[in-house]
Amino acid sequence: KAGVTQTPRYLIKTRGQQVTLSCSPISGHRSVSWYQQTPGQGLQFLFEYFSETQRNKGNFPGRFSGRQFSNSRSEMNVSTLELGDSALYLCASSGGAKEQFFGPGTRLTVL
Amino acid sequence: AQKVTQAQTEISVVEKEDVTLDCVYETRDTTYYLFWYKQPPSGELVFLIRRNSFDEQNEISGRYSWNFQKSTSSFNFTITASQVVDSAVYFCALSRSGGYQKVTFGIGTKLQVIP
Numbered sequence: 001k002a003g004v005t006q007t008p009r010y011l012i013k014t015r016g017q018q019v020t021l022s023c024s025p026i027s028g029h030r031s032v033s034w035y036q037q038t039p040g041q042g043l044q045f046l047f048e049y050f051s052e053t054q055r056n057k058g059n060f061p062g063r064f065s066g067r068q069f070s071n072s073r074s075e076m077n078v079s080t081l082e083l084g085d086s087a088l089y090l091c092a093s094s095g096g097a098k099e100q101f102f103g104p105g106t107r108l109t110v111l
Numbered sequence: 112a113q114k115v116t117q118a119q120t121e122i123s124v125v126e127k128e129d130v131t132l133d134c135v136y137e138t139r140d141t142t143y144y145l146f147w148y149k150q151p152p153s154g155e156l157v158f159l160i161r162r163n164s165f166d167e168q169n170e171i172s173g174r175y176s177w178n179f180q181k182s183t184s185s186f187n188f189t190i191t192a193s194q195v196v197d198s199a200v201y202f203c204a205l206s207r208s209g210g211y212q213k214v215t216f217g218i219g220t221k222l223q224v225i226p
Contacts, residue, residue, distance in 0.1 A: 042219065043202060043204075043216040045214040045216075092158075099158055099161070101158065102156040
């Protein structure tokens with residue numbers, strides 16, 4: 001069974017640009033969660049989607065948005081990038097059981 | 112507001128020693144979930160356990176065990192007979208009812224197991 005995949009793995013952008021990150025969950029999983037990890041703020045919850053609906057969102061500005069498609073793949077978008085958005089973005093999927101599976105992450109660098 | 116405190120930022124142990132990672136949480140919810148995750152040097156997070164607030168039984172999985180004590184708001188993690196492969200950053204986390212919603216993480220404890 002294929003694991004959670006995230007694309008791209010690495011990304012370099014400049015301030016003011018926007019970026020879209022993609023996450024493909026494990027087949028059959030309907031819940032996808034996104035997290036941001038930075039040295040300063042640690043791990044922070046961004047949002048969680050289930051069956052194309054955003055069930056919850058963390059404390060991030062409106063520049064951070066996401067969506068989930070009918071095949072459960074999810075994208076997150078960050079508009080008007082700031083230096084502080086440089087981070088590792090992690091995606092995880094869950095199939096309703098207790099366990100959660102993470103992807104390798106997308107390392108975003110904003111210059 | 113929810114809060115997770117991992118007071119130990121770094122721990123070093125010699126291989127085969129037992130080690131306990133502490134986690135103290137704060138929440139006003141009566142129903143909540145507690146988690147532990149492992150992040151090895153490769154960077155990929157690995158889910159270890161999810162426990163709901165109504166289940167105070169200790170859990171053991173191989174060399175790993177978890178001690179949940181509601182009275183002290185703690186959810187400690189013990190690795191028995193540590194191995195070099197256990198070297199990683201370990202995160203404790205807390206969420207409101209529903210599992211993976213609004214998860215609050217601790218800052219993590221970096222564990223180094225010395226051969």
